[in-house]
Amino acid sequence: MGTFKAIRIDKAEKGTTAALTQFDEAELMAGDVTVRVEWSTLNYKDGLAVTGKAPVVRRFPMIAGIDFAGTVEQSSHPQWKAGDQVICNGWGMGETHLGAYAEKARVSGDWLVRLPEGMSARDAMAIGTAGYTAMLAVLALEQHGLTPANGPVVVTGAAGGVGSVAIAVLSKLGYHVIASTGRQSEAGYLRDLGAAEVIDRGELTGPAKPLARERWAGGIDSVGSTTLANLLSMTKYRGAIAACGLAAGMDLPSSVAPFILRGVCLLGIDSVMCPIELRKTAWSRLAGDLDSRKLAEITQEIDLSQVIEAGARILAGQVRGRIVVKIV
Template identity: 75%
Template sequence: MATFKAMVIDKSESGTQAALKDFDEANLMDGDVTVRIDYSTVNYKDGLALTGKAPVVRRFPMIAGIDFAGTVESSSHPDWKAGDKVVLNGWGLGETHLGAYAEKARVNGDWLVRRPDGIGARDAMAIGTAGYTAMLCVMALERHGLTPQSGPIVVTGAAGGVGSVAIAILAKLGFQVIAVTGRTGEADYLKGLGATDILDRKELAGPGKPLAKERWAGGVDAVGSTTLANMLSMTRYGGAVAACGLAGGMDLPGSVAPFILRGVCLYGIDSVMCPIGKRREAWKRLEKDLDLQKLAAMTTEIGLTDLPEAARRIVAGEVRGRIVVKIG
């Protein structure tokens, strides 16, 4: 095809605007693999890019979308051939490299991961960057040595994408999971994913003590700011928190007390430039440790034309679980 449909972000004096356009294939960026995209997804970062709420996009015009599942159409890369089923998460897609909200993408073959046989293209994007990040968080807690016998794990932003998948994974692994949410009406949904307790996010809001009562062995945090500071202050001796998000802010208004008096560790989780070995391990683990029935229960599907409204809703905190985008 000479042209294809794509959600393109342009910049003008009045700001950025996203619109569905015909994009010329000749204008795709350099890469050694061309992929026909089947599905993408909507992550919080995608919402920020499409709404212009944060300077996510670094070049214009930009095809938005930070991850995709698709089929290799052509390749000069030694690891890939036409017909291979692949997944891509991050690597600057939708930020510095033309992204996933399009029928085609041309990318560096080193960025691709082979889609596991047990995960279809739609399910791969129901997982998406949010779910892959959740798996990286769980892997970090396991490397720290936490097991179900260590005690409960707290998950913030529980009704969102990272939180929902993290709860489902942790529950399948046998952990007791405390879900933190500001949407208390989602209690049944969260318990359906495997949460054993629901905590109102107000309990982790506002200034906290340098050290508070020990409540959990570890945590997965997608919020940041005071929420993360309070989580750390309530983590048990020798525990750990994996932090991967900033929905509540980039600041960390806490103290060093949890680190130097309780030996708590804070693990930073980056999904964008994560080494390929960890990516492959995460996707293998997702195939084994994520209940696809629970994934289906947290997932809704939209088309390219629905993206602007989905972006508005995810930034406003109105999205539950995961959104997949059917391409074409």
């Protein structure tokens, strides 16, 4: 047993504190697989945790970070052996279970997904929970029956992590993608990802009508609140919106009109406790449906010492695309 670098969150007199420090391996929680973490990433929830802006962390001390990619060091789980390359997302890591911003992690082998063939650990975390969530949303829309022939799809929070990956995947699948953003300076970036149109988020932030002009057959929303309400009111007959975020709030000031008059569906996307088989499908699809060139364009790299500062920037809406965190 020894120590390793980790971002540790502790309870303070007012809120929490976060610092890069040494963590004792003896303090790792129960699990049948120990992983040498090589890469992690920065998601909106990670920003909330390391800055203490919301009560994400539910036990102390906590190691922050909700997903990792790395190599198995020890395993008593029948599916995994030393040397296997694995991905882990969610399952309460960084909230109730010691997380990913560390050189080591101990988790249940049932939580792990094998790194897809041809995908590097770095690329997996360039995708991260944000990209994996975007893929879950795409799968939900496909299960609903949506195809490019049905009409345009809209993506909100388009310059963020979920939005960037969603645009890249949907455009590669042949959809006409409408990107909604509050940063018009990113219009060129969004078009490079595959957006056919870029609209200002102001078009979706006013009070929602029960029904508005039909504009899209489906969409992926990471914003919530009034934005989601407007999306629903503008969705075409029998269309669907996949909701996976709450950057603007948890409320939904909508009405039943889109559901009972147009047959619109609201598809809830949960990445944290998602069943393992659906996770495997999502990661397999990401290996084939996400252009590696576009992934490289949306990704920037930092190390553990820069995570806390980057967490504040992602909450302020100052991060474009995806951030990978080099652990070792």
